[in-house]
Amino acid sequence: MMKTEPTKEWLATYEEKKHLLASPTNFNHYFTATEICEKKLFHLSLGEVKLPTGRVIVRDPLVYLQSDAQPYFIPVPKGTFPLTVLVMEVDQDHYRYVAFRVKLSDKEAVQHTEALLGNEDLERFDPGEYFGFNVDAGLATIVDEKTKDAYCAFEQQWMASHPDGDIYHDYLAGEFKKSYENNPQYQRSGGDWINFAIPGTDLSIPMIQSGYGDGAYPVYYGYDQDGAICEIIVQFVDIELTFEEEEEA
Numbered sequence: 001m002m003k004t005e006p007t008k009e010w011l012a013t014y015e016e017k018k019h020l021l022a023s024p025t026n027f028n029h030y031f032t033a034t035e036i037c038e039k040k041l042f043h044l045s046l047g048e049v050k051l052p053t054g055r056v057i058v059r060d061p062l063v064y065l066q067s068d069a070q071p072y073f074i075p076v077p078k079g080t081f082p083l084t085v086l087v088m089e090v091d092q093d094h095y096r097y098v099a100f101r102v103k104l105s106d107k108e109a110v111q112h113t114e115a116l117l118g119n120e121d122l123e124r125f126d127p128g129e130y131f132g133f134n135v136d137a138g139l140a141t142i143v144d145e146k147t148k149d150a151y152c153a154f155e156q157q158w159m160a161s162h163p164d165g166d167i168y169h170d171y172l173a174g175e176f177k178k179s180y181e182n183n184p185q186y187q188r189s190g191g192d193w194i195n196f197a198i199p200g201t202d203l204s205i206p207m208i209q210s211g212y213g214d215g216a217y218p219v220y221y222g223y224d225q226d227g228a229i230c231e232i233i234v235q236f237v238d239i240e241l242t243f244e245e246e247e248e249a
Contacts, residue, residue: 023218044186048080058141060136061140065151074116074221076104138213140210147205154198217234
């Protein structure tokens with residue numbers, strides 16, 4: 001399906017309000033700190049993600065990753081890049097995923113701006129808000145448009161072979177369990193992440209537990225000092241907002 005391009009009017013409004021789309025979170029600090037708000041932080045490598053077209057999609061993979069899912073209107077560099085999850089220890093042996101990052105270059109981001117599809121209602125957008133993506137199955141993924149097409153084709157083939165089946169409970173849950181068995185650190189026994197190799201392709205699709213479960217979460221592009229996109233951040237938890245408010249309460 002062809003992507004719908006933003007209108008000239010939308011792009012003009014985007015440039016006007018772009019400063020309002022900046023992240024309030026200092027992700028450079030998040031991904032270098034060992035502790036924030038007395039919560040210990042750790043890094044979990046999920047291997048690599050391939051972006052062969054540079055047209056990026058972030059969705060709940062079980063509910064919203066459909067064949068007509070549109071990528072963000074600004075493409076990113078093509079290639080294969082490392083994928084890292086930022087893990088927070090909430091209590092002893094109780095972990096939550098704060099964010100995950102795809103690092104597109106070795107440059108440091110000097111600003112983070114929300115990634116958009118190009119059809120959002122910017123006229124009604126207010127400071128402190130974000131658009132984000134919806135999660136209804138407790139999972140998030142980041143894929144290239146080509147990977148999306150490959151996974152949707154695999155899912156359709158699987159469902160055709162298992163008309164009464166449930167692809168998560170009958171198939172993917174086993175992959176999550178294997179992930180825990182092979183990499184138990186920072187995972188619950190049922191598994192909290194996979195980087196699933198799509199059969200018959202050289203592509204893989206990561207599926208990652210979404211912080212505190214269902215909800216809407218923002219996605220940010222990190223721009224370096226030359227204005228190039230150097231990273232993608234998917235945020236699940238604003239640590240300061242969550243735990244400073246708890247302390248005040």
